Amino acid sequence: MAFWIASSPHNHIQNKTSALMRLVIYATLPGIFAQWYFFGWGNLVHISLAIISALVAEFFILSLREKKIPEQIFDGSAILTAILLGISLPALAPWWISILGAAFAIIIVKQLYGGLGHNPFNPAMAGYVMLLISFPVQMTSWQPPLQLLAIDLTFFDTLSVIFTSFTTDGYSMEQIKTHIDGYTMATPLDTVKTNLTLGLTIAESMDSTVIGENFGIGWEWINAGFLAGGLFLIFKKAIDWVTPFSFLFSLFVFSFIAFTFSPDSNASTMFHWFNGACMLGAFFILTDPVSGATSTKGRMIFGALAALLVFLIRKYGGYPEAMAFAVLLCNMSAPLIDQYTRPRTYGHKKEQNAEDNTNA
Amino acid sequence: MESIINRIDKNQFWKFHGGIHPPEQKFITENKPIRTLPLPKELILPLQQHIGQAGDLLVSVGDTVLKGQPLTSSAHPMAVPIHAPTSGKITAIKDSTIAHPSALKEPCLFIEPDGNDTWVKRNICNDYTKQSDSDLLQKISDAGISGMGGAGFPTYVKANTSAKIEFLIINAAECEPYITADDLLMKEHSPTIVDGINILHQIIKPENVLIGIEDNKPAAIKALQNATKNLDHIRVCIIPTKYPSGGEKQLIQILTGKEIPSGAIPSSQGIVMQNTATCFAIADAVINDIPLIRRVTTVTGLGLNKPQNVWALLGTPVNFLLEQCELHPHDKQRIIMGGPMMGFTLPSGNVPVVKITNCVLAPSAKEISDESTEVECIRCGQCADVCPAQLLPQELQWSAKAKDHQQLETLNLFDCIECGACAYVCPSHIPLVHYYRIGKAEIREHKQQEIKADKAKIRFEARKLRLERDKKAREEKQRKAAEARKAKMNSGTVEANNEMSAVAAALARVKAKKAQTSDTTSQDSTTEAAAKPKNPQIAAAIARAKAKKLANQVTDNSDITAEVDKTVEAKVENETPTENTADDKKSKVAAAIAKAKAKKLAKEQADEKTDVQNEITEETAVNDVSEADSKKAKIAATIAKAKAKKLAKEQVDEKTDDQNEIKEETTVNDVSEADSKKAKIAATIAKAKAKKLAKEQVDEKTDDQNEIIEETSVNDVSEADSKKAKIAATIAKAKAKKLAKEQEAEKSDNSQPDVEDTKAAEKKKRIAEAVAKAKAKKQQRLELN
Numbered sequence A: 001m002a003f004w005i006a007s008s009p010h011n012h013i014q015n016k017t018s019a020l021m022r023l024v025i026y027a028t029l030p031g032i033f034a035q036w037y038f039f040g041w042g043n044l045v046h047i048s049l050a051i052i053s054a055l056v057a058e059f060f061i062l063s064l065r066e067k068k069i070p071e072q073i074f075d076g077s078a079i080l081t082a083i084l085l086g087i088s089l090p091a092l093a094p095w096w097i098s099i100l101g102a103a104f105a106i107i108i109v110k111q112l113y114g115g116l117g118h119n120p121f122n123p124a125m126a127g128y129v130m131l132l133i134s135f136p137v138q139m140t141s142w143q144p145p146l147q148l149l150a151i152d153l154t155f156f157d158t159l160s161v162i163f164t165s166f167t168t169d170g171y172s173m174e175q176i177k178t179h180i181d182g183y184t185m186a187t188p189l190d191t192v193k194t195n196l197t198l199g200l201t202i203a204e205s206m207d208s209t210v211i212g213e214n215f216g217i218g219w220e221w222i223n224a225g226f227l228a229g230g231l232f233l234i235f236k237k238a239i240d241w242v243t244p245f246s247f248l249f250s251l252f253v254f255s256f257i258a259f260t261f262s263p264d265s266n267a268s269t270m271f272h273w274f275n276g277a278c279m280l281g282a283f284f285i286l287t288d289p290v291s292g293a294t295s296t297k298g299r300m301i302f303g304a305l306a307a308l309l310v311f312l313i314r315k316y317g318g319y320p321e322a323m324a325f326a327v328l329l330c331n332m333s334a335p336l337i338d339q340y341t342r343p344r345t346y347g348h349k350k351e352q353n354a355e356d357n358t359n360a
Numbered sequence B: 001m002e003s004i005i006n007r008i009d010k011n012q013f014w015k016f017h018g019g020i021h022p023p024e025q026k027f028i029t030e031n032k033p034i035r036t037l038p039l040p041k042e043l044i045l046p047l048q049q050h051i052g053q054a055g056d057l058l059v060s061v062g063d064t065v066l067k068g069q070p071l072t073s074s075a076h077p078m079a080v081p082i083h084a085p086t087s088g089k090i091t092a093i094k095d096s097t098i099a100h101p102s103a104l105k106e107p108c109l110f111i112e113p114d115g116n117d118t119w120v121k122r123n124i125c126n127d128y129t130k131q132s133d134s135d136l137l138q139k140i141s142d143a144g145i146s147g148m149g150g151a152g153f154p155t156y157v158k159a160n161t162s163a164k165i166e167f168l169i170i171n172a173a174e175c176e177p178y179i180t181a182d183d184l185l186m187k188e189h190s191p192t193i194v195d196g197i198n199i200l201h202q203i204i205k206p207e208n209v210l211i212g213i214e215d216n217k218p219a220a221i222k223a224l225q226n227a228t229k230n231l232d233h234i235r236v237c238i239i240p241t242k243y244p245s246g247g248e249k250q251l252i253q254i255l256t257g258k259e260i261p262s263g264a265i266p267s268s269q270g271i272v273m274q275n276t277a278t279c280f281a282i283a284d285a286v287i288n289d290i291p292l293i294r295r296v297t298t299v300t301g302l303g304l305n306k307p308q309n310v311w312a313l314l315g316t317p318v319n320f321l322l323e324q325c326e327l328h329p330h331d332k333q334r335i336i337m338g339g340p341m342m343g344f345t346l347p348s349g350n351v352p353v354v355k356i357t358n359c360v361l362a363p364s365a366k367e368i369s370d371e372s373t374e375v376e377c378i379r380c381g382q383c384a385d386v387c388p389a390q391l392l393p394q395e396l397q398w399s400a401k402a403k404d405h406q407q408l409e410t411l412n413l414f415d416c417i418e419c420g421a422c423a424y425v426c427p428s429h430i431p432l433v434h435y436y437r438i439g440k441a442e443i444r445e446h447k448q449q450e451i452k453a454d455k456a457k458i459r460f461e462a463r464k465l466r467l468e469r470d471k472k473a474r475e476e477k478q479r480k481a482a483e484a485r486k487a488k489m490n491s492g493t494v495e496a497n498n499e500m501s502a503v504a505a506a507l508a509r510v511k512a513k514k515a516q517t518s519d520t521t522s523q524d525s526t527t528e529a530a531a532k533p534k535n536p537q538i539a540a541a542i543a544r545a546k547a548k549k550l551a552n553q554v555t556d557n558s559d560i561t562a563e564v565d566k567t568v569e570a571k572v573e574n575e576t577p578t579e580n581t582a583d584d585k586k587s588k589v590a591a592a593i594a595k596a597k598a599k600k601l602a603k604e605q606a607d608e609k610t611d612v613q614n615e616i617t618e619e620t621a622v623n624d625v626s627e628a629d630s631k632k633a634k635i636a637a638t639i640a641k642a643k644a645k646k647l648a649k650e651q652v653d654e655k656t657d658d659q660n661e662i663k664e665e666t667t668v669n670d671v672s673e674a675d676s677k678k679a680k681i682a683a684t685i686a687k688a689k690a691k692k693l694a695k696e697q698v699d700e701k702t703d704d705q706n707e708i709i710e711e712t713s714v715n716d717v718s719e720a721d722s723k724k725a726k727i728a729a730t731i732a733k734a735k736a737k738k739l740a741k742e743q744e745a746e747k748s749d750n751s752q753p754d755v756e757d758t759k760a761a762e763k764k765k766r767i768a769e770a771v772a773k774a775k776a777k778k779q780q781r782l783e784l785n
């Protein structure tokens, strides 16, 4: 009888790219939950909108490119991109922000470069940066944590704000952001930055209401959530530990050095760790394999570079949140990093390999 | 060195990069003893069982062979013999599918067992320690032992190393999932294996013997430890289970921390590695004189009801093994020879077990699923993490898909051991190894083509050189031939004359004078010619006669040849233009004339009835002329006629002359046909020459001759209507006189003025015209008076 012919190896781990993506999606849940808990429904609405937009865009492009639609559309990568974008957006940003951002991320950043595996930039972050640059007002209108709001923000209020810019009771975004005491609230990172320009010390900024007892009401928990999710992924070997470790360690080192030199003008290490998109970036965005470095050494460099950029942009940049920019800049340098961190092949001499690298 | 041993003694080992932990699945067979199978109905023995060479057949179809009888032999170092696994009859020797990933067909011996299993005579060796190294090596070689784990490299070649060996490593890792053949062999035959190790030790004399065994085989470890209890130089190294620790390079790295440089062999680093099964075979061969005719093969997989390790005779068809172990096949059943990581699927069950067949795997559909669809690489880098060769599989994969061979080599594709670890972990299910194999094959092919192209280039260049050389040689030959021809011409033979006659004809006029003076033999004919002419055209014929005479002279007087040579070029120049410029009509006429002449000549030469022949030719010529309308044709005809007459007389004398004449005539015709004016001029010149010749020829009767000529010219004048004829006559006369004088004066000086004459022929002719006329009149008067 004739037998089935196949190429070795014949056995295979049951892992699949789609399964990997699903796992990553699950790992975002603790962070998303914290976000919901402290900031309400806004981000969940945006995540949903972004997912719809991303899937439609993916379907559109895949049918244009005549690819295997059902397999690729549900490989999870588009959904993950949409989720990461939805998480990053200001909770009460207008609805078209997430639609536009997700479509841009999928069509321009991912598919125009050749689809999954070929995009040089992280689609979610590229989408985010595009939005930030194009719509700075909407993209910097951060909603303060629910507990600080003067008004009660229900699910329908949130929907209403997102789709009409006003709550069901007619409050505008500006009014929502206004503290009971009459001043406009911003994110902790924003607050610290503004206060520094106003001549306040870090210690004084820490008294700000948005910061609360630790590093920022809500934010610390969101970051903790993503940290937990990230650790779970590392435990499941879904992501490599090197990049997050390198990133967090480097960020710690940079902020620690700065803090020891000038505690008045530099936020603490933990403030950096538990604010903004730090943990999300560390475990979910920098670890995006497609746009990251591949070798262990490369990932070390990649993470450290990202940390340096985050630190510098947070401290000196025009935008308070640095993660997206840092990620894009690192994405750009990833091929170069890969080029120079090729491992030494078994049986080859180091020098020879270095030569190969320069030749290549 | 010492530190390596120290570390090993402390059970500390090095690590190789990457590696994976696929499900081991060894439980399926590891607890069952090795089973001895009944004899199969047929054994198929590929003549070439290993890398290297196939031996020469020692048997033929129909032969009866005994168990253990060698079937092939070869003096080639890479060829080890094969032996009959049992007694029986050779039923066929033909191509059959062998155990190869590409399902190659190679020549195989088919043996039908007789069921008696009769051994050839064996020599049991009780104490191998007394045997010399070369005896042992010979025995290993004669037993057909080649590596039983991997590529099947002839064992004696590996053992016969001249390098200083630090470590003899026995590979008992058996890292591939499912396979338990070595495990079982160690459990059941550890003492024999250790004998084999000792034999190798005796030959190779390593400083240390390390047995590398994965920690997932406790029973085998125990057995080995027992067997080596009293052997201090042998260390059983229990290494952590990780695929592919059984890879040669990986095991070396684990045990010694050394890396084998890319492209080098382990012995260059003082290391020799042998497989446990090979050690067993060595002991069997040396001690019991049992050649390599059987091996332990794991027949496993959940597709079998009775998976078990078996003693499989080499040549046993896989079908038989599957039958014995009760395969219940499913759709898309694959049968894998080797393990699930590196084995290859068999196209059919008719493939025989060979020396390297350690496993036949028949997985159920659940165990090993169909090909899953490949999706895009997400650059997760997991493949690079597990690659024991520290390659970048994802980059290799891109380059392989893009067929970027240069990049593939930069990425050290050829250091890939095809362990399959990368493809195993790839979440995108990319069949990475498959791409590498294709890439490797393409590069090899490409290189071969390059080599071929280089060869072709070399060939082409050689050809070019050769052609150039040939061309030179040819030119040289031609040059030599030309020289030879010249020399021959100069030599004055008949052929030379033939060749030269054209030359001679062209030069005839020039040379005539000189020639005539030196010649006395043709006097008669000239006299006749001179006496006979009745019209001016006849004079032309005389010219030819002169030419012939010249030819004679050439034959006779070799001293003139030098001069002829000098004028060869002139002739060529003269001839070619005539030929080229002649238009069709002319050429037809000429051809006709020539034909006629040729006929004439043929006749003349055949017999000597000259007159008759001449008449015939004359007629022919006349016919030719009547066909031609032009003046020229008439002239030619008359010339021909005249010639014919003249020839009638002349030809009788000499054959060579005739031959010359043909050419001569042609030349004359050409000249006369060139155009009417020229023709006339030529005619007159000819006449003049004829006269001159007449004078010259008659050496001593100068006065008489002159008179004759004078008479002729008078006749010419009176008979010719045209002015030209008169002119011609006068010119002829003038020339005749001049020549007569010149000739008398000096023989040797003549050549130069003559050349000038020809060159300035026309001018002179015209000048001469007036003079000649005057003279003619004067002469006429004188004559009349």
Ligand code: SF4
Pocket: B383, B386, B387, B388, B389, B390, B391, B393, B415, B416, B417, B418, B419, B420, B421, B422, B423, B432, B433
């Ligand atoms: S098959 Fe080649 S590239 Fe893949 S892991 Fe093995 S050695 Fe590395």
Ligand code: SF4
Pocket: B376, B377, B378, B379, B380, B381, B382, B383, B384, B393, B394, B397, B422, B425, B426, B427, B428, B429, B430, B432
């Ligand atoms: S394991 Fe597969 S998907 Fe991941 S980098 Fe390697 S080839 Fe790409």
